Amino acid sequence: MVMVDWHEVRRRVRDLAASPLAAKVFGYHGHGFQLDPVLRPDELAELEQQIKVRLPDDYRDFLLHVGRGGAGPFYGVFPVERIDGRWQWVGDGADLTDLDRLDRPFPAEGLDPTVLEALRAEEPDEETFEDIESFDTAYEEWDRRYEAVVWNDARTVGALCLCHQGCALREWLVVSGPERGNIWTDHRVDDEDLSPHREGDLERTSFATWYLSWLKAAEAEVRS
Structure with missing residues (x-):
């Protein structure tokens, strides 16, 4: 597992938000490098009780120490919000998440x-x-x-829709099953199947790796 100082990550995101060149980064106009408030431990506990599964540790740490959503890859990380007593993710495609089946194993084998x-x-x-x-x-x-x-709901049980790239292209975080903790890319709108998100030579990408890779690239873009 990638060891991360999430408080330092929050500081780095805030530094980007303060930069006059931040708008150079793709997705800036979607999130503006702003972070939503963090979750309190009791709120996270209630969320996990409702969805009947413990979220991956790196994503839990993000929620507790960085924000419940906001600045992140592409157009940002969908925030998780409590609406009418129920925790749910909010964003363009977040409603694809089946909150009642997040505890079921994600079917990673894909379509034949x-x-x-x-x-x-x-x-x-x-x-x-x-x-x-x-x-x-x-x-x-x-x-x-x-x-x-192709769009059968059973194909994304055990995963939450976490981010959109634009044009109905999305990123999912698997929370149940053998692929738990990994990011999967969803390009079904372009007639491509769901597939593991890859960073460089890595065959699998954790939430922490996904987020930190974006942050490093955003900082490099601003410096350039």
Whole structure:
């Protein structure tokens, strides 16, 4: 596990927020290098009781010592908020998180490539239809079948949607199962499957590595 001084991380983020060059960094206009208030230990305990799973240690430390959300990779880390007595993550795509199934193992094996290939091969070709109405009907039917497989809710149980890259591209943090603690990238909107997020030569990326890599790159961008 990466050893992190999270209080120092918070200071570094605040330094970036104070820089007149901070707007150079991608995603600045989404988070402005601002951090939401940290969670109190009792709030974190209530959150974990509600979702029935202990969050990965590095992410827990982030929530307790840096912020419950805010400045971070791409357009920032989705904040976790207590709404009508229920803790939940808030942001563009955060509602994809199944709060009632975060304690189920994340299905890391992904889709069988042949299933995706077969679905894509069946996508209707407009040129083979006599009129646009017939094509639209056929395409809508195919799209329903495609989404029922690719966007099935069962594919992301045990993970929380933590960040968006823009254009419906998102990042997930796995909290249950063998992939617990790792970040997964979601490019399904571009017809790519869910896959482990990679930093350099690493095959798996923890929350701490993901966040610190972004912070280091942001500082380098401001210095340049």
